[in-house]
Amino acid sequence: MNFYRSHILVCGGTGCTSSGSAKLVDRFNAQLKEKGLAKEVRVVKTGCFGLCEAGPVVIVYPEGTFYSHVKEEDVDEFVAEHLLKGRIVRHLVYHDKGEQPEAGKSLNDIDFYRHQTRLALRNCGVIDPENIDEYIAFDGYMALG
Ligand code: FES
Numbered sequence: 001m002n003f004y005r006s007h008i009l010v011c012g013g014t015g016c017t018s019s020g021s022a023k024l025v026d027r028f029n030a031q032l033k034e035k036g037l038a039k040e041v042r043v044v045k046t047g048c049f050g051l052c053e054a055g056p057v058v059i060v061y062p063e064g065t066f067y068s069h070v071k072e073e074d075v076d077e078f079v080a081e082h083l084l085k086g087r088i089v090r091h092l093v094y095h096d097k098g099e100q101p102e103a104g105k106s107l108n109d110i111d112f113y114r115h116q117t118r119l120a121l122r123n124c125g126v127i128d129p130e131n132i133d134e135y136i137a138f139d140g141y142m143a144l145g
Pocket of ligand 1: 012053
């Protein structure tokens with residue numbers, strides 16, 4: 001098992017796919033390989049985060065920074081700035097009207113999510129939906145147990 005220092009969650013929902021998220025996954029993987037980061041940073045395609053109008057949506061963990069309208073041509077800058085230098089890509093960070101983009105602005109700090117109580121989709125945007133170990137780590141099957 002490999003431990004990664006960062007996970008890049010790329011929305012693979014219908015809305016984001018139609019605005020180019022599949023190309024993002026390919027470009028991220030190519031850039032990570034080129035920069036020697038493939039064993040440190042993992043790209044995960046997820047289900048819909050719910051904020052489709054802001055797509056393609058990308059969330060970077062562990063800090064949970066929420067990026068919106070990320071395009072294939074942004075990926076090189078994204079890898080150079082966020083992953084290599086540890087600086088957010090300010091112009092891509094999602095922010096509510098009247099607020100400045102800020103580092104560490106996570107999904108739960110955004111107005112759209114702040115007023116929601118997500119039940120069935122509470123892990124969407126948090127874990128790899130195709131990895132059962134991540135689901136169990138987030139109390140999956142707890143009620144069955
Ligand atoms: S399809 Fe990406 S947020 Fe809904």
